[in-house]
Amino acid sequence: MKSLLLIIVPAVFALAAALWPDNHRRPLLLPVAAVIHTLLTLWMFFDPPVLAPDSWLGFDPLARAVLPAVSLLFLVCAFYGVSYLRVRGERNNRVFVAALLAVLALLSAGHQARHIGLLWIFTEGVTLAAVPLLHFNGTPRAFEATWKYLLVGGTGIALSLLGSFCLGYASLHGGGQGDLTFVALMQQGEELSRPWVLIGWLLLLVGYGTKMGLAPMHTWKPEVYGESPGIVGAIMAGGVTSVAFTAILRVRSVIGAAGEGAIADQTLMAIGLFSMLVAALFLLGTRDFKRMLAYSSVEHMGILIFAASLGKVGMFAALFHVWSNGLTKSALFLSAANIRRAAGSSSMDDVRGMAAITPRSAAIFVAGLFAVTACPPFGPFFSELKVVRAALETGHGGGVAMFLGCLLLAFFGLTRVVFGIVDGRPRPAAVASGKRFVETAGVILPPLILLALSLWLGLFSPTILHDAWSAAVAQLFPEIP
Amino acid sequence: MNSNLNLLIGLAMGLNLMALGSSRLPTVIRSMAAQGVILGAMPVLMEHELDWRVLLVSLATMAGKGWVIPSLLRRAMRTAQIDRELEPLIGFVPSLLLGAGGTIAALALAQALPLMPEHQGTLLVPGALATVFTGFILLIGRNKAISQVCGYLILENGIYIFGLLLIKSMPLLVEAGVLLDVTVGVFIIGIIVDRIQRAFDSLDTRKLTALRE
Numbered sequence: 205m206k207s208l209l210l211i212i213v214p215a216v217f218a219l220a221a222a223l224w225p226d227n228h229r230r231p232l233l234l235p236v237a238a239v240i241h242t243l244l245t246l247w248m249f250f251d252p253p254v255l256a257p258d259s260w261l262g263f264d265p266l267a268r269a270v271l272p273a274v275s276l277l278f279l280v281c282a283f284y285g286v287s288y289l290r291v292r293g294e295r296n297n298r299v300f301v302a303a304l305l306a307v308l309a310l311l312s313a314g315h316q317a318r319h320i321g322l323l324w325i326f327t328e329g330v331t332l333a334a335v336p337l338l339h340f341n342g343t344p345r346a347f348e349a350t351w352k353y354l355l356v357g358g359t360g361i362a363l364s365l366l367g368s369f370c371l372g373y374a375s376l377h378g379g380g381q382g383d384l385t386f387v388a389l390m391q392q393g394e395e396l397s398r399p400w401v402l403i404g405w406l407l408l409l410v411g412y413g414t415k416m417g418l419a420p421m422h423t424w425k426p427e428v429y430g431e432s433p434g435i436v437g438a439i440m441a442g443g444v445t446s447v448a449f450t451a452i453l454r455v456r457s458v459i460g461a462a463g464e465g466a467i468a469d470q471t472l473m474a475i476g477l478f479s480m481l482v483a484a485l486f487l488l489g490t491r492d493f494k495r496m497l498a499y500s501s502v503e504h505m506g507i508l509i510f511a512a513s514l515g516k517v518g519m520f521a522a523l524f525h526v527w528s529n530g531l532t533k534s535a536l537f538l539s540a541a542n543i544r545r546a547a548g549s550s551s552m553d554d555v556r557g558m559a560a561i562t563p564r565s566a567a568i569f570v571a572g573l574f575a576v577t578a579c580p581p582f583g584p585f586f587s588e589l590k591v592v593r594a595a596l597e598t599g600h601g602g603g604v605a606m607f608l609g610c611l612l613l614a615f616f617g618l619t620r621v622v623f624g625i626v627d628g629r630p631r632p633a634a635v636a637s638g639k640r641f642v643e644t645a646g647v648i649l650p651p652l653i654l655l656a657l658s659l660w661l662g663l664f665s666p667t668i669l670h671d672a673w674s675a676a677v678a679q680l681f682p683e684i685p
Numbered sequence: 686m687n688s689n690l691n692l693l694i695g696l697a698m699g700l701n702l703m704a705l706g707s708s709r710l711p712t713v714i715r716s717m718a719a720q721g722v723i724l725g726a727m728p729v730l731m732e733h734e735l736d737w738r739v740l741l742v743s744l745a746t747m748a749g750k751g752w753v754i755p756s757l758l759r760r761a762m763r764t765a766q767i768d769r770e771l772e773p774l775i776g777f778v779p780s781l782l783l784g785a786g787g788t789i790a791a792l793a794l795a796q797a798l799p800l801m802p803e804h805q806g807t808l809l810v811p812g813a814l815a816t817v818f819t820g821f822i823l824l825i826g827r828n829k830a831i832s833q834v835c836g837y838l839i840l841e842n843g844i845y846i847f848g849l850l851l852i853k854s855m856p857l858l859v860e861a862g863v864l865l866d867v868t869v870g871v872f873i874i875g876i877i878v879d880r881i882q883r884a885f886d887s888l889d890t891r892k893l894t895a896l897r898e
Contacts, residue, residue: 320858321855321857321858321861324858324861325861325864328861328864328865328868329864331868332864332867332868332871335871347875350875351830351875354868354871354872354875355824355833355837355872358837358865358868358872359824359837359840361865361868362837362840362841362844362865365844365861365862365865366817366843366844366847368858369844369847369848369850369851369858369859370847372851372854372855372858373850373851376801376850376851376854376855377799377800377801380854381854382854382855384855384858397799399797399798399799400798400799403798
């Protein structure tokens with residue numbers, strides 16, 4: 205029941221936002237819904253509900269290990285959203301607020317889906333609900349980005365349905381009765397028809413990988429993150445991608461149970477390292493700091509997938525990295541949004557000297573840069589260290605070398621862009637538009653809090669969180685009786 | 686029973702090639718709509734006794750793929766004022782050849798996959814694979830938004846054909862595929878809205894010059 209509330213509450217608020225007449229007060233629904241959602245999630249985190257094994261939807265260990273991060277992220281973004289929409293008071297925010305809350309509802313549902321069809325429905329729902337968010341700015345470029353997102357994302361989601369069909373047929377062929385919960389599929393194990401399992405895995409990996417933004421299916425990401433508001437980028441990069449990631453993890457556990465875990469891990473490692481490499485190379489070339497964040501996100505998705513290919517220890521590190529990446533990356537997105545708003549452009553060619561115009565946002569941006577490139581003592585340092593250790597323990601020396609090489613290249617690329625816009629003498633045009641942008645507490649505190657959360661995750665992450673991750677790993681790699 | 690079904694799948698595969706080879710958008714839309722109607726008839730043919738659920742899927746498919754989406758697309762075509770694909774990325778003859786090659790490859794690949802006894806002797810798997818492949822060629826090889834939407838729809842039709850393998854045992858999963866049609870709807874509405882916005886823009890500038898004179 206409580207797990208249903210996580211979905212119903214934001215959905216009801218989304219409906220309320222769609223009906224609320226007052227454009228000025230409507231954004232206040234965001235933090236109210238987010239606070240209730242976070243309280244519910246934390247309650248369930250500390251007191252996990254008992255779950256019927258055959259339930260289609262539930263707050264299982266994997267949801268417990270990831271959903272609180274999404275909820276916290278959304279909470280902070282919701283407060284930022286109020287200030288953001290006040291700045292953008294000239295635009296009607298009815299659809300924006302409603303769609304944002306609908307995304308939260310569908311994310312909560314997607315993280316809790318324990319049935320392959322239901323999981324697909326919710327992921328598709330998130331894809332569609334996010335569309336109005338992307339072209340909130342209403343520019344032709346935003347429209348183009350939305351089109352690309354729909355085309356690439358839509359194809360990805362179609363392929364994951366085909367993959368789900370293939371897994372379904374594998375189960376049917378192996379004598380299944382049409383029960384498509386992940387638990388039932390894993391119980392069928394080796395009875396699943398081998399060729400269909402492999403085809404299904406490939407299609408599902410490509411399909412959900414597209415939603416995650418793994419290379420070479422990442423092409424929608426730079427366009428979307430470059431043209432949509434920063435708050436949308438933060439929620440997409442920290443929330444929407446994580447639901448696709450857990451989808452891949454759930455499917456992978458079925459493939460593992462079917463006895464093809466080794467092949468699954470090899471494909472994961474290959475696609476993870478490839479994503480990191482592609483992202484690192486593009487990071488060296490990009491001149492736009494919002495697109496830079498998109499490539500950085502592709503890189504971190506690669507890290508997640510690489511980590512997920514390294515067995516139990518790696519899976520633990522991956523779940524840790526979901527948290528540290530989500531919180532750190534969104535701090536970067538929100539501070540970048542401030543800088544973008546003050547500077548009037550997101551290209552290195554037009555923007556410089558932002559340390560003088562928006563000193564606070566620029567400071568957060570630089571700190572976030574070091575956090576996300578895994579400088580201690582922020583969260584990503586510790587999670588990536590765990591990934592490296594997992595890779596060395598499992599004897600993937602070559603993989604580690606490539607992993608570290610990509611991190612180094614990404615560090616060069618990111619510092620090049622970030623210091624390019626922060627340092628130097630500001631352009632006169634930027635000074636003029638910067639004066640109109642005031643760094644209020646409403647736009648400074650949220651990224652600062654996210655950064656603090658990342659620091660907390662690195663230094664003092666509590667044992668209960670580690671236990672939650674371990675429980676999720678145990679769910680994904682069940683002991684064979 | 687199977688021979689009727691195979692005839693329909695064969696027809697759908699033929700329509701794939703028609704969509705690939707034509708430069709005129711109305712032809713592509715028409716072959717897509719015809720494919721939708723054929724697809725709608727398939728579940729009824731597969732069942733021995735009529736179930737209301739299957740009948741509903743069948744009717745919804747015929748209405749959605751055969752009428753609603755094509756008419757929306759025609760409307761988008763009128764607002765956008767284009768009716769043919771001029772410079773496709775992959776030419777019409779190459780895409781026809783690719784499509785034919787893909788169909789043969791699909792038939793060969795389907796031989797290698799294990800099937801349930803009741804599905805042996807049907808063309809469901811090769812038909813699905815060939816249609817998905819056709820959709821991909823259109824998605825990648827065409828430049829006009831409307832052709833790409835047609836490609837997406839044909840891709841989706843392929844997935845639907847595959848879903849027929851499962852409709853008896855896991856109907857919910859197959860019915861969820863309807864959501865893909867909703868995606869297509871969003872696509873088309875996107876085109877229409879975009880065009881209308883642009884039309885307003887151009888109207889405004891014309892007004893401005895009119896005032897200056």
